[in-house]
Amino acid sequence: xxxxxxxxxxxxxxxxxxxxxxxxxxxxxxxxxxxxxxxxxxxxxxxxxxxxxxxxxxxxxxxxxxxxxxxxxxxxxxxxxxxxxxxxxxxxxxxxxxxxxxxxxxxxxxxxxxxxxxxxxxxxxxxxxxxxxxxxxxxxxxxxxxxxxxxxxxxxxxxxxxxxxxxxxxxxxxxxxxxxxxxx
Amino acid sequence: xxxxxxxxxxxxxxxxxxxxxxxxxxxxxxxxxxxxxxxxxxxxxxxxxxxxxxxxxxxxxxxxxxxxxxxxxxxxxxxxxxxxxxxxxxxxxxxxxxxxxxxxxxxxxxxxxxxxxxxxxxxxxxxxxxxxxxxxxxxxxxxxxxxxxxxxxxxxxxxxxxxxxxxxxxxxxxxxxxxxxxxx
DNA sequence: TCGATGACAACAGATGCTGTCATCACCGCA
DNA sequence: TGCGGTGATGACAGCATCTGTTGTCATCGA
Numbered sequence: 001x002x003x004x005x006x007x008x009x010x011x012x013x014x015x016x017x018x019x020x021x022x023x024x025x026x027x028x029x030x031x032x033x034x035x036x037x038x039x040x041x042x043x044x045x046x047x048x049x050x051x052x053x054x055x056x057x058x059x060x061x062x063x064x065x066x067x068x069x070x071x072x073x074x075x076x077x078x079x080x081x082x083x084x085x086x087x088x089x090x091x092x093x094x095x096x097x098x099x100x101x102x103x104x105x106x107x108x109x110x111x112x113x114x115x116x117x118x119x120x121x122x123x124x125x126x127x128x129x130x131x132x133x134x135x136x137x138x139x140x141x142x143x144x145x146x147x148x149x150x151x152x153x154x155x156x157x158x159x160x161x162x163x164x165x166x167x168x169x170x171x172x173x174x175x176x177x178x179x180x181x182x183x184x
Numbered sequence: 185x186x187x188x189x190x191x192x193x194x195x196x197x198x199x200x201x202x203x204x205x206x207x208x209x210x211x212x213x214x215x216x217x218x219x220x221x222x223x224x225x226x227x228x229x230x231x232x233x234x235x236x237x238x239x240x241x242x243x244x245x246x247x248x249x250x251x252x253x254x255x256x257x258x259x260x261x262x263x264x265x266x267x268x269x270x271x272x273x274x275x276x277x278x279x280x281x282x283x284x285x286x287x288x289x290x291x292x293x294x295x296x297x298x299x300x301x302x303x304x305x306x307x308x309x310x311x312x313x314x315x316x317x318x319x320x321x322x323x324x325x326x327x328x329x330x331x332x333x334x335x336x337x338x339x340x341x342x343x344x345x346x347x348x349x350x351x352x353x354x355x356x357x358x359x360x361x362x363x364x365x366x367x368x
Numbered sequence: 369t370c371g372a373t374g375a376c377a378a379c380a381g382a383t384g385c386t387g388t389c390a391t392c393a394c395c396g397c398a
Numbered sequence: 399t400g401c402g403g404t405g406a407t408g409a410c411a412g413c414a415t416c417t418g419t420t421g422t423c424a425t426c427g428a
Contacts, residue, residue, distance in 0.1 A: 118297070223376075224376070
């Protein structure tokens with residue numbers, strides 16, 4: 001394989017997204033992805049632990065959010081800490097076009113939707129541990145993190161459909177919606 | 185299979201739980217489960233679409249909750265509807281001993297944890313659709329359902345650790361905790 | 369009694385994923 | 399210029415999951 005080509009991982013990710021879009025996830029084999037990227041099937045598994053992960057490896061969202069939590073003002077309430085961290089999440093997103101293609105592919109396949117869910121749950125777990133380091137009790141930390149992830153889903157869903165709004169606006173809007181809903 | 189024997193599906197479920205406990209999920213093959221239940225590997229797949237599902241097939245939780253939502257008083261707020269439905273969820277749970285064994289097996293394996301998450305997400309989706317039938321806008325319905333599922337996780341986690349408390353008490357407690365957390 | 373139905377076994381095959389070893393390009397260094 | 403080390407890759411073998419298909423047997427209803 002020529003060395004002047006860009007890195008193998010990026011080629012695999014692009015080839016996989018392309019193939020998943022045209023053929024569907026299940027109908028494309030790992031050998032096809034690897035072949036389109038100029039590698040062998042075995043080499044694919046050197047870059048990604050399994051076939052699904054090729055769509056999820058690039059994100060640095062978790063590290064970004066955790067860093068924001070760790071540098072948040074000490075007197076902030078846990079919920080507010082996560083909310084303000086979330087408001088800056090668009091800093092690590094790739095282009096909206098890429099996100100939309102990815103979302104469509106994921107939504108079209110149950111196995112990928114599963115992986116997406118567990119990735120979000122991983123983020124929730126990391127956020128919960130970050131809260132624990134601020135002194136929040138573990139059970140409550142996980143609870144608040146789960147709720148904030150729900151807010152994130154609500155906000156990003158609107159964000160993908162409405163390019164005009166900023167993510168932090170939509171986060172605040174979802175939080176207000178939640179307060180409204182839970183108030184008797 | 186003789187009629188006086190218990191059904192094949194139940195035998196497969198029990199054999200699988202047993203084997204997963206002693207050998208771990210990955211190290212037990214479908215052929216082993218089927219063999220322990222007196223069936224062939226091929227027959228296993230007539231009862232369950234895949235190996236993981238043998239641990240998740242029995243639950244009628246979703247149908248129970250949806251039924252509760254559909255018979256709820258029309259003037260209740262969406263959040264309250266789901267909360268009161270959740271409070272009756274213990275009516276469809278099996279024995280605590282069975283639940284604990286199951287939880288341990290699931291927690292010990294990432295693939296099973298994934299499936300557990302997606303099952304909860306399925307419940308959230310069903311609850312959201314039930315809310316839509318009451319006139320709630322789809323995006324908000326899903327949002328509220330996700331939040332209520334977070335409440336459910338918080339409550340059941342406490343419930344498994346504390347046999348004394350009732351589930352509906354713990355649900356109300358988690359809801360109060362949420363109101364407290366989101367109030368500025 | 370006969371035909372339909374359903375449960376099951378048996379077999380073949382595609383695919384995901386892993387372990388192992390050989391190979392080759394490149395690197396620093398003498 | 400040549401040498402050895404290192405890391406990436408290819409080649410190959412193998413196991414397990416899951417699917418499609420077919421044949422057999424028991425059961426059930428007309």
